[in-house]
Amino acid sequence: MQSLESDGTVVHNKALGARGTVYRRIDPNKPGQVQVEFQGALRTMSARSDDEAATLETGSLIEVVDTIGEILIVAPLDRKATTRKEEE
16 A cells, blocks of 8 residues: 555656746746646746746746756746846
8 A cells, every 4th residue: 555655755857848837036047936736736946047147027937948956947938028137
């Protein structure tokens, strides 16, 4: 019977391809938070943008494209909805 039970371990790379929303704004080169559903649960996770110059606003729709440790790397589903830091 124990083999049917989940140990609750979060496997971050299982989030690849998952879609969700930005929960706390993601600024350039700074983490924010996203809410995505994977492993059968809605989870709030730390995340960074795949575009280091982009700001992803709260409520933006995203897709998980990579992971680095426990940080999700996300891309906006609508690139037009992001703001970019001007290059100097």
